[in-house]
Amino acid sequence: MTLLVEVMEKPLDPGYAEAAQRRAAGGAPGRGAGTVLLILVAVLLGLMTTAAAMQLRAPSGAVEARELLEQEIVDRQAQVEASRAASAELSREIAALQQQVLAARDQGLLDDLRLDGVVTGAEAVSGPGLVVTVSDGDRLDENGSASSSRVQAVDLQTVVNALWASGAEAISVGGERLTSLSAIRHAGEAIMVDLVPLPGPDYVVEAVGDPEELQAAYARTGAPAYTQLLSSQWGIRTGVDVADELSLSSGGQQSLRFAEPVSDDAGDSEEESP
Secondary structure, three states: OHHHHHHHHOOHHHHHHHHHHHHHHHHHOOOHHHHHHHHHHHHHHHHHHHHHHHHHOOOOOHHHHHHHHHHHHHHHHHHHHHHHHHHHHHHHHHHHHHHHHHHOOOOHHHHHHHHHHHHOOOOEEEEEEEEEEEEOOOOOOOOOOOOOOOHHHHHHHHHHHHHOOOOOOOOEEEEEEEEEEEOOOEEOEEEEOEEEEEOOOOOEEEHHHHOOHOOOOOOOHOOHHHHHHHHHOOOOOEEEEEEEEEEEEOOOOOOOOOOOOOOHHHHHHHHHHH
8 A cells, every 4th residue: 555655646756856856947958968979979980880891801911911922923933934044054054065075976876866856845946837826715605704715725735736746846835845745734724834834815836847738737637627616616716827937945955764774785786787
């Protein structure tokens, strides 16, 4: 009963009553200060949210790390080029010393080595021949990608094999001389010849040999029909031109992988045979 009487006689909480008396005595407080404070808090929260989002999208130090990585790539490429140049220079020095020694002792062996060097790619060659250029197409597939229109390693392999079959004496792809151990393959989206990436979109295949015989024999291979299929389906362009003078660099000295010593008895038996 006491609680019911209290509720009926004093329905307003004492705290609310006191606040109402203060409001009545001093007037309603101004709302301008509260509005300004609310705006400031909202602006501060917006700035903090924007800064956090930018940090999430571009972590601190990402730009510096990318620039450092790009510089390291450039430096390593320069080191590789310098090492290749030094290796080529040493190979030339070895070849010159070898020729100097053999010229005085065994000219026939020196001539055989030079001929073998042309076949294996160890000797630089020059002369007339054919130039086959294979270029990326610009057609898009159903996914909107142009990857299918790019020249593949198998395309260059087909052209190179056809030129070998046509009687080419020496071949280079993108300036890289092919040797008896060369490989044309893919590494990701890049085409590589002996671990050297080839810059696109044009890939130049140079073949030294008699131009007329090469051109006639190349036309009888399956390469022209294959490149025509590439052109009709993916827009990959192929051109065949006759060159009066081509210069193909050396592929470097080849490593000796197998050898057998020649016994004196075998040499004597060959000399005694009629």
